[in-house]
Amino acid sequence: MLNIVLFGPPGAGKGTQSNKLVETFGLVHLSTGDIFRYNIKNQTELGKLAQSYIDKGNLVPDEVTINMLQAEVEKYPEAKGFIFDGFPRTTNQAIALDKFLEAKGTSISVMLALEVNEEELMKRLLLRGQESGRPDDTDENVIRNRIKVYNEQTAVAARYYEAQGKYHAINGIGSIDEIFNRLSSVIVEKSR
Numbered sequence: 021m022l023n024i025v026l027f028g029p030p031g032a033g034k035g036t037q038s039n040k041l042v043e044t045f046g047l048v049h050l051s052t053g054d055i056f057r058y059n060i061k062n063q064t065e066l067g068k069l070a071q072s073y074i075d076k077g078n079l080v081p082d083e084v085t086i087n088m089l090q091a092e093v094e095k096y097p098e099a100k101g102f103i104f105d106g107f108p109r110t111t112n113q114a115i116a117l118d119k120f121l122e123a124k125g126t127s128i129s130v131m132l133a134l135e136v137n138e139e140e141l142m143k144r145l146l147l148r149g150q151e152s153g154r155p156d157d158t159d160e161n162v163i164r165n166r167i168k169v170y171n172e173q174t175a176v177a178a179r180y181y182e183a184q185g186k187y188h189a190i191n192g193i194g195s196i197d198e199i200f201n202r203l204s205s206v207i208v209e210k211s212r
């Protein structure tokens with residue numbers, strides 16, 4: 021199996037690149053943010069719980085997120101592999117994912133970390149807010165908090181993969197195709 025963690029701050033392009041990677045490599049794309057938004061839209065219990073955290077730009081508690089992600093993986097027993105987008109966002113989530121995959125006889129192949137500076141992130145997120153209407157992209161204070169949460173709680177999770185020799189930094193500035201080519205060349209290398 022080819023299991024990719026697509027990592028990076030909010031606005032780094034994880035969703036855009038995931039869509040292209042899915043087409044090319046035939047993987048299942050799991051975005052915890054998308055799953056939460058789906059649950060919020062449908063007013064499920066999970067959605068109601070997650071909304072208060074998401075509206076402020078804070079992380080949904082690990083236990084809730086981990087259980088949700090595992091249940092989602094179980095829905096695709098035939099998958100050739102997964103792109104985990106927006107998960108893990110804490111070291112605890114990374115540890116839980118490793119244990120879960122190990123029990124299934126598989127593991128993370130690589131972490132691809134998109135690097136984009138803060139000024140560019142703000143620009144992209146505010147633009148996305150105008151286009152997509154995502155409430156957490158329209159309020160500048162919420163965006164700043166999400167970047168702060170990324171720097172304080174999420175960025176450290178990369179070290180976990182670095183220690184395993186699985187971390188690859190990717191320049192996240194450029195055209196969508198340029199960035200896609202950078203990601204693809206690492207994936208092709210890893211799947212040899």
Ligand code: AMP
Nearest residue numbers: 052053073074078079080085106107109
């Ligand atoms: P995203 O679409 O990845 O930017 O996620 C939107 C929001 O969903 C985040 O700001 C968090 O509030 C929540 N979220 C998504 N993924 C996770 C995760 N792995 N752990 C905790 N909260 C998450």
